[in-house]
Each structure stands twice: as structure tokens, then as C-alpha cells.
Amino acid sequence: GQYMFYRSYGGNAPVNESHECRTGIQTADSGYVLAGHTNRWGPNAGPFFSGYNVWVVKTNNQGDTLWTTVVGTNSTEQAHDIKQTPDGGYAIVGWTDSTATRDVYLVRLDTSGTLMWTKTYDGYRGKALKVTSDGGFIIAGGGSSFVLIKTDANGDTTWTKTYGSWSYDAADVIQVSDGGYVILGSTSFGSIDIIVIRTDGNGNILWANSYDKNSDDDRTTNGDIVQTPDGNFVIGCHLDGSFASGQAALVKLDDSNQGAVLWAKRYYYAPLWVNVGLAGNGNLIMAMPGGD
Numbered sequence: 001g002q003y004m005f006y007r008s009y010g011g012n013a014p015v016n017e018s019h020e021c022r023t024g025i026q027t028a029d030s031g032y033v034l035a036g037h038t039n040r041w042g043p044n045a046g047p048f049f050s051g052y053n054v055w056v057v058k059t060n061n062q063g064d065t066l067w068t069t070v071v072g073t074n075s076t077e078q079a080h081d082i083k084q085t086p087d088g089g090y091a092i093v094g095w096t097d098s099t100a101t102r103d104v105y106l107v108r109l110d111t112s113g114t115l116m117w118t119k120t121y122d123g124y125r126g127k128a129l130k131v132t133s134d135g136g137f138i139i140a141g142g143g144s145s146f147v148l149i150k151t152d153a154n155g156d157t158t159w160t161k162t163y164g165s166w167s168y169d170a171a172d173v174i175q176v177s178d179g180g181y182v183i184l185g186s187t188s189f190g191s192i193d194i195i196v197i198r199t200d201g202n203g204n205i206l207w208a209n210s211y212d213k214n215s216d217d218d219r220t221t222n223g224d225i226v227q228t229p230d231g232n233f234v235i236g237c238h239l240d241g242s243f244a245s246g247q248a249a250l251v252k253l254d255d256s257n258q259g260a261v262l263w264a265k266r267y268y269y270a271p272l273w274v275n276v277g278l279a280g281n282g283n284l285i286m287a288m289p290g291g292d
Contacts, residue, residue, distance in 0.1 A: 005062055005063045006063075007059070007063035007064075009021075009034070009057050009065065009068075010038065010040065010055075018038070018039060018040070019036065019037065019038035019039075019040055019055055020036045020037055020038075021034045021035070021036040021057075022035060022036040022037070022078070022079055022080055022094075023035050023036070023079065023080060023081050023082050024082070025082060025083065025084065027058070027084055028084060028088065029060075029061075030061040031058065031059050031060045031061050031066065032058075032059045032061075032063065033056065033057070033058045033059070033082060033084070033090060034056070034057045034059075034082075035054065035055070035056050035057075035079040035081075035082040035092050035094075036054075036055050036078075036079055037052035037053060037054060037055055037076075037077065037078040037079060037094075038052060038053060038055040038070060039051065039052050039053065051072075051074070051075050051076030051077075051097075052072070052076050052077065052078055053070050053071060053072030053073075053076075053077050054070065054071045054072050054077045054078065054079045054092060054094060054105070054107055055068070055069075055070050055079070056068065056069045056070075056071070056079070056082070056090065056092065056109065056113060058113055067112060067113040068113070069109060069113040069114075069115065071092075071107050071109075071115055071118065072096070073096070073098045074098075075096060075097050075098035076096065076097050076098075077094060077095070077096040077098070077105050078094045078095060079092045079093070079094040079107075080093060080094045080095070080125075080126060080127045080128070081093050081094075081126075081127065081128050081129040082129070083129050083130060083131050084131075085108075085131055085153075086131065086135055087110075087111070088111040089108065089109050089110045089111050089116070090108070090109040090113075091106065091107070091108055091109075091129060091131065091137060092106070092107040092109070092129075093105065093106050093107075093126040093127070093128070093129040093137075093139050093141075094107075094125075094126050095124075095125040095126050095141075096120060098120070099120070099122075101122060101123045102123075102124070102125055102143070103120045103121060103122055103123060103124065104120065104121040104122075104124050104125065104126035104139060104141050104147070104149065105118065105119075105120055105126060106118065106119040106120075106121070106126065106129075106137065106139065106151070106155050108155060117154070117155060119151070119155035119156075121139070121141075121147075121149055121157065121160070123143060123144075123147075124141035124142060124143040124145075124147040125141050125142055125143055125169075126139055126140075126141045127140060127141050127142060127169065127170040127171065127185075128140040128141075128170050128171065128172045128173040128183075129173070130173055130174060130175055132150070132175050133175060133179065134152075134153075135152075135153045136150065136151050136152045136153050136158065137149075137150075137151045137153075137155065138150055138151075138173055138175060138181055139151070139173070140170040140172070140173035140183045140185070141170050142167075142168040142169040142170045142185060143167075143168065144165065144166070144167065144168075145162040145163055145164045145165055145166070145168055146162065146163040146164055146168045146170060146183060146185060146195070146197065147160065147161070147162050147163075147170075148160070148161045148162075148163070148173070148181065148183060148197075148199065148203050150203065159202060159203055160203075161199070161203035161204075163183075163197055163205065163208070164187065164195075166187055167187065168185055168186070168187050168195070169185055169186050169187075170183060170184070170185040171184045171185050171186070171223040171224070171237075172184040172185075172223060172224050172225045173225075174225055174226070174227060176227050177227060177231065178200075178201075179200075179201040180198065180199050180200045180201050180206065181198075181199045181201075181203065182196060182197070182198050182199075182225055182227075182233060183195075183196065183197045183199075184196055184223055184224070184225040184235050184237075185197075187210070193210040193211065194210065194211040194235070194237055195208070195209070195210050195211075196208070196209050196211070196225070196233070196235065196253060196259055198255065198259060207258040207259050208259070209253075209258060209259035209260075211251065211261070223235060223236050223237040223238060223274050223276075224236045224274065224275050224276040224277070225276070226276050226277060226278055226284075228252070228278070228282070228284075229278075229282045231255055231256075232252060232253060232254055232255050232256075232262065233252070233253045233255060233259075234250055234251065234252045234253070234276060234284060235249075235250070235251050235253065235276070236248065236249070236250055236274040236275065236276035236286055237249050237251070237274055238274055239266070247266050247267060247268055248266070248267040248274045248286070249264060249265065249266050249267070249274075250264070250265045250267075250276065250284065250286060251263075251264045251265075252264070267286075274286060274287075275287040
């Protein structure tokens with residue numbers, strides 16, 4: 001496809017000031033909302049770097065800025081995922097180091113970008129977020145284990161589950177048709193392996209599987225998982241290591257057989273991230289960063 005427009009936001013930052021976009025979605029009004037971090041505005045603004053704050057930019061369908069919001073403390077907060085909520089507002093998940101540990105950070109904005117509330121959850125980095133069928137949130141994060149946090153619409157914890165006891169990084173989480181959840185991520189226990197965990201609606205494991213080709217490093221710090229019309233799952237992931245250095249992969253998993261691989265395809269490119277979605281006809285769409 002051809003560019004419809006090109007926009008940049010934030011301008012040229014002075015020395016020791018910066019801003020970065022980490023995630024973005026199209027919104028119900030056909031505009032866009034972007035989330036990342038900045039130390040140019042907010043509590044950490046100024047040339048003497050002390051940390052970043054969450055930065056959100058809302059645009060119209062031509063990319064023109066409608067509003068911006070900065071949220072955070074005098075410590076560091078970073079955003080990793082954003083979703084639009086049923087009332088037209090926004091929820092952002094990331095992490096904060098405002099306490100002794102790096103904690104999951106959940107931010108809730110109204111439709112005009114005004115802060116409604118923030119929540120922290122101990123000991124993990126928030127990486128992925130979905131609005132659940134009951135209007136609450138499911139958050140996936142990583143750290144010394146995978147963490148799955150279910151909250152109500154006000155961000156109050158309904159339950160928390162942790163999985164594993166090593167170094168883990170979450171990439172995506174979805175709620176599936178039976179009300180359960182699937183987490184996509186990676187672990188660095190020895191080699192870096194792709195991990196998928198399937199749970200019921202209360203976070204109890206139904207199956208978990210790792211995917212490591214030839215015992216090499218296969219990571220998915222930036223990837224997606226989707227449920228296909230036949231009830232199975234497709235993951236899109238970034239591969240690394242000598243087996244598949246800098247390649248992308250699509251892998252279809254059998255939900256009825258403990259996540260066994262139904263098929264796998266590799267694409268000889270060098271993406272930093274892979275996004276996967278379903279077209280209206282059920283076909284898969286994969287997006288990766290491109291060069292000039």
C-alpha cells in the first residue's frame with residue numbers, strides 16, 4: 001500500500017530529553033492513539049535526566065494531534081500497550097519503578113485524555129493488555145515469572161497468577177471464545193524459547209508449551225497471538241539466533257492437543273516486531289517494520 005500521511009510528534013528534543021512511541025491503535029472514531037514515554041514534559045521534564053513518564057497522543061484520521069497527556073511520578077514509567085475501553089476512554093499498561101521493585105503500571109484515561117486513575121501491581125513489568133468481556137482488564141507481564149492479572153473495570157485486582165520461576169518476558173495476551181486466556185512470551189532459561197500458556201477463565205493452566213527449534217534462541221519480545229475461526233491459535237513472532245537470525249515466523253497451534261504445532265512458516269526478513277491479525281474472511285494478516 002501507499003502512505004496516506006506521515007506525521008511525527010514531539011518535535012526535536014533538546015540534549016538529554018527524548019520521547020519514544022511504543023504502541024498504537026486505531027480508535028472508534030477512525031483516528032489513532034499512540035503511547036510511549038517522554039522526559040520532555042511531565043514530572044521528569046528538563047535537561048537533568050531522572051526518568052521517563054507515560055506519554056499518550058490522540059490524533060484524528062489524518063494524524064493531526066487532538067490532545068496529548070503525560071502521566072507519571074518523579075520516578076520512571078513506561079507504556080507498552082494501549083486499548084480503547086467500552087466508554088471510549090483508554091487503558092495503558094506498562095511499568096513503574098516508583099517503589100523498591102519494578103511494578104506493573106495501569107493507567108486509565110477518559111475520552112479527552114484526562115487521567116481517571118492509576119494502579120500498580122507488585123513486582124513485574126506490564127507488557128500486554130486486553131479489555132475483557134466483563135468490562136475489566138487482563139494484563140500479562142514478566143520478570144522472575146510470567147504474571148497474569150485480572151482486574152475489574154476500576155483496576156481492582158480480581159485474581160493474580162504467576163507461572164514459572166526464571167526470567168520471562170510477555171509479548172501478548174488474549175481472551176478466547178470460552179472465556180479463558182492465552183499468553184505469548186519467552187523465557188531465557190538457558191536458551192531463549194518461545195512460550196505459550198493456555199488458561200481457563202480463572203487463570204488455571206490448561207496447557208503450556210515451549211517452542212525451541214534445534215535448541216537455538218527463538219524469542220518473541222514483540223509478537224502477537226490470535227484465535228482463528230476453527231478455535232486454534234496462530235502466533236507471530238520474531239526469531240533470533242543462528243537457526244533463524246532476525247526472521248519472522250507464523251506458527252499455528254492446536255488448542256485440543258496441548259498446543260501442538262499444526263504448521264509453521266518462516267519469512268526471511270529481519271523484523272524487530274511482528275503483528276498478526278485476522279481479515280474479515282478469516283485469512284491472516286502479518287505486519288513487520290520495513291526499510292526504505
